[in-house]
Amino acid sequence: MTLARALPILKIALLTLFIVFAILPLVQMTMLSFVVTLSTDDSQIGDLTLANYANIWSDPNLRSAFVNSIAYMLINICITVPVAIPAAYGFSRMSFVGDKQLFFAFIAFRITPPVVLTLPIFQLFSALGVVNSVFGIALAHCLFNLPISIWILQGFISAIPKEVDETAFLDGYSKPRFIWTFLLPQIVPGIAVTAFFCFMFSWVEVVFARILTTTNGKPISMAINALFGFQTDIGLVMAVTVASMIPGAVLLFLMRNHLSRGFRVGTV
Amino acid sequence: MKDRTNSGWLFVAPAVVLLSIVGLIPLITVINYSFFEIFILDQRFWIGLEWYGDIIRSDRFWSSFARSAVFSTLVLVIQIPLGVAIALCIPKGKFWIGLVLALVALPLLVPWNMIPLLWLGLLNPETGILGQIMATFGWSIDWKLSAAQTWAVILAMDTWHWTSLVVLLCYSGLTTIPTSYYQAADIDGAGPWQVFRHIQLPKLQHVLLMAVLLRFMDSFMIYTEAFPINAGGPSGATMFLAVDLGEDIKAFNYGPSAARSVIYFLIVLTVAWLFTKAQSVLDTDREAKTS
Numbered sequence: 001m002t003l004a005r006a007l008p009i010l011k012i013a014l015l016t017l018f019i020v021f022a023i024l025p026l027v028q029m030t031m032l033s034f035v036v037t038l039s040t041d042d043s044q045i046g047d048l049t050l051a052n053y054a055n056i057w058s059d060p061n062l063r064s065a066f067v068n069s070i071a072y073m074l075i076n077i078c079i080t081v082p083v084a085i086p087a088a089y090g091f092s093r094m095s096f097v098g099d100k101q102l103f104f105a106f107i108a109f110r111i112t113p114p115v116v117l118t119l120p121i122f123q124l125f126s127a128l129g130v131v132n133s134v135f136g137i138a139l140a141h142c143l144f145n146l147p148i149s150i151w152i153l154q155g156f157i158s159a160i161p162k163e164v165d166e167t168a169f170l171d172g173y174s175k176p177r178f179i180w181t182f183l184l185p186q187i188v189p190g191i192a193v194t195a196f197f198c199f200m201f202s203w204v205e206v207v208f209a210r211i212l213t214t215t216n217g218k219p220i221s222m223a224i225n226a227l228f229g230f231q232t233d234i235g236l237v238m239a240v241t242v243a244s245m246i247p248g249a250v251l252l253f254l255m256r257n258h259l260s261r262g263f264r265v266g267t268v
Numbered sequence: 269m270k271d272r273t274n275s276g277w278l279f280v281a282p283a284v285v286l287l288s289i290v291g292l293i294p295l296i297t298v299i300n301y302s303f304f305e306i307f308i309l310d311q312r313f314w315i316g317l318e319w320y321g322d323i324i325r326s327d328r329f330w331s332s333f334a335r336s337a338v339f340s341t342l343v344l345v346i347q348i349p350l351g352v353a354i355a356l357c358i359p360k361g362k363f364w365i366g367l368v369l370a371l372v373a374l375p376l377l378v379p380w381n382m383i384p385l386l387w388l389g390l391l392n393p394e395t396g397i398l399g400q401i402m403a404t405f406g407w408s409i410d411w412k413l414s415a416a417q418t419w420a421v422i423l424a425m426d427t428w429h430w431t432s433l434v435v436l437l438c439y440s441g442l443t444t445i446p447t448s449y450y451q452a453a454d455i456d457g458a459g460p461w462q463v464f465r466h467i468q469l470p471k472l473q474h475v476l477l478m479a480v481l482l483r484f485m486d487s488f489m490i491y492t493e494a495f496p497i498n499a500g501g502p503s504g505a506t507m508f509l510a511v512d513l514g515e516d517i518k519a520f521n522y523g524p525s526a527a528r529s530v531i532y533f534l535i536v537l538t539v540a541w542l543f544t545k546a547q548s549v550l551d552t553d554r555e556a557k558t559s
Contacts, residue, residue, distance in 0.1 A: 011357040025386040028397050083282045090279030095270040108540040109291040113489035116529040120294035143290045206381045221379035241382050248377035256366035
């Protein structure tokens with residue numbers, strides 16, 4: 001009985017410890033981002049300052065890096081989600097020759113490490129003329145975002161009773177029209193969760209981002225790399241990193257109720 | 269029941285086309301390269317399976333393989349139980365759930381190339397929060413020369429980065445359990461352990477399988493985060509599979525790196541196959557129980 005009484009306290013203690021562990025590196029990062037780490041004429045190392053954040057804004061490379069990151073993110077979601085929805089519908093409602101094998105192939109591509117495919121993707125994308133542009137990164141990230149999107153969406157679609165489909169078909173709706181008018185409104189939370197996961201895996205990825213943007217179209221992570229040099233302004237590096245996490249943090253906050261209501265993981 | 273109709277292919281066709289461009293065509297290119305000696309890409313000589321033979325026979329490959337296997341095992345042993353435990357600890361009430369999930373997921377949003385830097389900064393004995401705390405106790409972390417401590421740093425960093433994903437997946441699995449199950453357990457007088465063993469764990473099977481798959485493969489092929497900590501050192505103690513491949517690619521060894529990529533892809537296929545097998549076993553178990 002004592003255990004049962006102690007359990008809630010133990011739970012809170014464990015959770016608190018974990019949260020401290022999770023945010024400790026971020027606390028240090030945020031603290032550093034408000035400190036002068038490279039002395040100038042009118043400031044000493046260690047002074048509190050907002051200059052690092054001001055410097056992000058005044059550096060055209062950093063400004064364009066933020067624009068690039070947001071651009072390739074949005075393009076990636078706009079490619080992934082519309083392609084994933086019909087596929088998820090197909091996997092969840094129909095059984096066709098080779099469906100299990102195809103799902104298996106999708107999983108295999110999701111877990112293929114990007115470093116394995118870097119060289120040919122670079123060559124292929126050069127031939128297609130999409131290197132050094134945000135479109136190239138957006139396309140390359142489909143490799144892992146598309147399978148995971150299909151997987152998540154399929155769970156949401158499978159949760160909708162099949163009778164809904166059948167009634168619509170009796171009323172004379174075609175399958176594509178059914179997806180558009182009935183299915184989409186019902187899986188809005190699913191689309192939001194999917195988009196969030198696309199964002200999460202894509203925003204922070206660096207392997208494809210590095211090889212596909214040697215001269216132009218650099219995302220935030222690569223712009224941070226470019227800040228390292230003979231005299232590295234660590235405060236600026238930390239400020240850029242903090243700033244790069246803000247869109248994600250906002251999304252996370254907006255998504256918190258969808259995530260907490262749970263999303264389903266489908267099987268074929 | 270699902271409809272038996274091959275028109276399903278029409279619905280998955282866009283996904284197949286897209287993944288062919290970004291996955292299948294590059295993969296075939298890699299397989300093709302792996303049979304050639306390549307100086308520059310226009311000039312190449314067929315050498316058959318020689319690269320494969322070189323890699324399979326080299327001690328370096330097998331020791332990297334063993335290191336990656338041990339690393340992934342440790343990652344799973346630490347992160348999966350920890351993730352489940354944290355998911356079970358999340359309090360009830362909309363406000364707290366939202367707050368906790370948002371805080372816990374923050375590490376997932378850090379650009380990967382910054383993660384080693386953040387951790388090295390944190391452990392710095394003069395300026396890092398953790399380094400200073402440890403210094404007051406007289407402890408120091410030596411991630412440059414001690415293999416065990418380099419491993420500890422990389423493991424801590426990976427746990428910090430990715431346990432949140434396990435927590436998110438597990439928590440979403442837990443929320444699919446109807447409250448009536450808990451009420452029934454309460455009436456039967458089941459303790460917390462029995463509730464976990466007989467209600468929560470079975471419901472978590474699918475998400476756990478997914479978490480294990482993602483964590484296993486991503487840690488088995490860890491690259492971006494592990495390399496900057498100590499460049500594979502001390503004396504190769506943290507040379508993992510993907511680090512070896514990265515070195516080959518940086519040196520423009522097209523043939524050997526292609527052969528290595530194909531070997532890694534075969535490992536990926538094996539793992540994916542085991543995963544689908546495990547999933548179908550779970551599904552048949554469930555059907556056997558419900559029927």
